[in-house]
Amino acid sequence: MEIGMLPISASKRGKLLAAGYTTLHSILRTSTTHLVRDIEVSESEALEILNFATRSNDLDKSSGSNTNVIDGGQTAWDMLNEERFSSLITTSCLDLDNILGGGINCKEVTEIGGVPGIGKTQIGIQLAVNVQIPLDYGGLGGKAIYIDTEGSFMVERVLQIAEACIEDMSEYSHHFHKDNQAFGVKMHPNSILENIFYFRVCSYTEQIALVNYLDKFVTEHKDVKIIIIDSVTFHFRQDFDDMALRTRLLGEMSLKLMKLAKNLSLAVVMLNQVTTKHIEGSFQLTLALGDSWSHSCTNRIILYWNGDERHAYIDKSPSLKSASAPYSVTSRGIRNSTSSSKRIKMV
């Protein structure tokens, strides 16, 4: 393993190379005092470099177990069995749930994009409420984090959707548990509001800082099961002169979100805006933030208008079929489309 692969800063790496330490072995042979003298760093920094080098070397020596599984991996069989118990967050629209295979998947990053007014924020709020449906009713009983970059989060609307959700739940329990009167819903709209953690970010640096902080936050609040970012594009679109910097920052942010989703088993939903792209002579609508960003999600859903109806189309998914489904935005939240043709269109 070479010096280039040690996680140390560029200036220290340059100093090591200039002093003649080009391989890991050469670092391991010296002591802290020699390092301090040769590359002019402090004792603690030299100790840190030696620790990194020793740790990398220890990886060399630790070839004890003869198994093929290096730490951190899982076989496909184990993952398949785990997935059977995986959690899905319903969107309250049956057609949409059907094309999603049951709902939004935890451990995955889903990107939802569409033209303004199509209902992205509405879907975000509906998911923030639906994640709190108790386990008895088939939900996750978790909490939600809502990161608002545009200021489109209206608390009155959340209250409305929460009340509608509780009414639906009590109707369900009334239908299926007619004899058992004590099975009433014990939730109150205020408790639903309490379980949504709301962050308002006003610049891209705040957004990146928040994503970095989320790891610690979710470890403290273990019930969080969904993070909604509305919208992930807003602060990166205007006044960004350095496109290369933007690509780097977005790439890093998406890796962190992927890591959050995987390690803490929660769903990450990113809402995105649209832009036009010149493809083969015509202008087409695509999601914003460019080509590199289009690879930063596990699933992508595009919302669009079809005549007078709102539709959702699965654009990218490793395991779901390409399909589109209609949905509608009502006073009670996201629901099935009320038009007569309720077929799911297979593309």
Added chain:
Amino acid sequence: MAPLNSLSKEYPLIDSNFQTFCASHAIYSVEDFLLHDLDALFASAANHSNSERLKQGIHQLLLIVDALHPPVLNGLQLIEDAKRNKHVFSTGCEGIDALLGGGLRVGQLTELVGPSSSGKTQVCLMSSSTVAKNKCSVIYLDTGNSFSPQRIAYFVGQSSDYVSVNQNILDRIICYPVFDVYQMFDLLHQLKINLRSQIVKSDHQVQVLIVDSISSLITPILRGNGPQGHALMISSGFLLKQLAHEHNIAVLVTNHVVGGDDGNPKPALGESWKSVPHVRLLLSRDCRSNVSNISIIKHPAMASGRSATSTRLFV
């Protein structure tokens, strides 16, 4: 290269006398030693008082250097190695296999380039299931949480007769979520160590390594403060090719596209990365008609520009 004084602990011949002698010729490290004229050094050593010991010291240094470089192979040995070790793995899709000249070749780094949703992950998943059915192990590094065990089970279940066989097949595919380029280096390094010390058992031998996608690991560090991102990219390519050649693995990586100067999409990761993979394939898919197109950008043995089109290249 190490300074000479660091070698003195392990090799007593390179003592302080020897180092003073070298210092008199402005030789302070092994690199200086290699650049110096050795005949002149020997001649000057002969003129010294303890010339024998000095000559032994020079020989010692030369021995150390000789022990470090890989063995030299001639063409005949290479062909024998290719016949014995460098198999070809089918990807499970005839169109792609035909383009690749049989499939994924052991010892080569194959790259799939394509825009989002063009089928790169699907090709990776399909290849994993085909290789696992042929009783070889696959290591899958997943950077975007796109490894779908259901899809693998679907591919495996398509052409296998017994349901109970599935667990053995699925156990051969091991998935590692990787979110950091240093994490990938650690993992590849551990894999190298494991492979070196492994007793060869045909059922558990790792023969295919898939990185999906390497561009999402490298894009955050490229063109940052200085050239170290670039250096890390080239080192990762080098490490993957070394793993492929020395340990007889077929490596498959995926890359995305960025907008080019004339509006046509071009592969990401820049000009230097172009020469790293042995084989590069470009995928594209027309969403409306569901027609997939794969063409060769670069291949050591097939003509570039050859392409295959199919609706439903993989079901």
